[in-house]
Amino acid sequence: MNAPIPNPIALITGGSRGLGRNTALKLAARGVDVVFTYRSRADEAKAVLADIERLGARAVALPLDVGDSRGFPAFVRAVRERLASVWARERFDYLVNNAGIGIHAPFTETTEAQFDELMNIHLKGSFFLTQALLPLIADGGRIVNLSSGLARFALPGHAAYAAMKGGVEVLTRYLAKELGPRGIAVNVVAPGAIETDFGGGAVRDNAGLNQFIAAQTALGRVGQADDIGDAISTLLLPQNRWINAQRIEVSGGMFL
Template sequence: MGNNSTKIALITGASRGLGRNTAAALARKGVDIIGTYHSNKAEAEETVAAIKALGRKAVMFQLDTGNVASFPAFVSEVRKALKSVWSRDGFDYLINNAGIGVHAPFAETTEDDFDRLMNIHLKGVFFLTQKLLPVIADGGRIVNLSSGLARFSLPGYSAYAAMKGAVEVLTRYLAKELGPRGIAVNTVAPGAIETDFGGGTVRDNKQVNDFVASVTALGRVGQPDDIGGAIANLLSDDNRWINAQRIEVSGGMFV
């Protein structure tokens, strides 16, 4: 695949929050970035500038990860960028990070809410990974993002958490089926963190923030750096033998 000395990571939802933090953490470890953003081009351009400031290459593409019909065109854009920017046919790491939060009691969750969550968090992850298989280098890695909410239950997240539970099962199947290609696949499950995810509730609502801190063994709410650094570390060569695992990065919530 040409010059493979530099690793390349493809991160969905890389323009903000955890995705941007992960991109920066990987860039600091010498990894180049292909990112996707949903709608905010200015944030995407800021992310590219931040990665370039760290001395790495970066490109960003618009992608709705819930719209499977758009994936073939996206994959061909990725292939073109790999050729023109890196003179390569493939990338090394896929991080399925893009997501939205819907907070609604089970009794009030609408079919539209359910479908939107499913399309982005499960169907999108399934088929984007499938479509990218020919472009992921043998010996590469995949990280799927889940949530602490797939292990513990907080009312209001039934649909979201159900999709994440499905992603954790999917991760094990991917590990098994992609094993012959030397591709390791793991789940990272963050606990509650201070980002603008779900309207920034954990970050901005003091009552929620205090509650999370009170049920976390380390006594505080998670920061994006806690997660981005863990993902970058998981993708280092030292962790090549970790496979088919769910790794919760929550500071010990509800232990």
């Protein structure tokens, strides 16, 4: 009798809430085991673990501050240890660089501290965490980085945030080129405005803003977390193995 094929393993940063949580659940439903990170809310992480296990997948939650690269070596050691103890494996298959924050401030009022925080989390964090994890990513694996529709269209108050996401998009193409010899495909998913608690939940809770965005979207509504989780999980499927170095906007057609 042939041995069963083990589930693929995905590592998702910021997986305890919002788009990261939704992606983790979508992947678990597709038979993918999950390692996900959380910054401080262990209670939220515990709830996600239970949800994943109810879907029949295995999961591990690890604390990580993506904005502090000094913690990356210890995090990589923790991932290596959990891969060995939980899965008896040395590698995982998919990396989703999702963790992030939103800061809304006009260009003229954006502080250096705000700029640095966004840089450390979105661009520096994605760059050096991916670099640190590369020895643990299986050849033929996949990486998905998260950008934003704001890297294509401009809305006042998001200059610093969008600049970081523009950097993530350029980084994605370079990773695809440099990791191609290992068969690792790298793409970027750029969500539009989504009803989550991101950025203080403004899109979800501000009725006027919600209606404005819906009116500027071809499909006539604001995005839901399910829209993004489905897109990311589908992109990681083996059937999409030939998609590489692409920016895929998942916005319902905002500002066309």
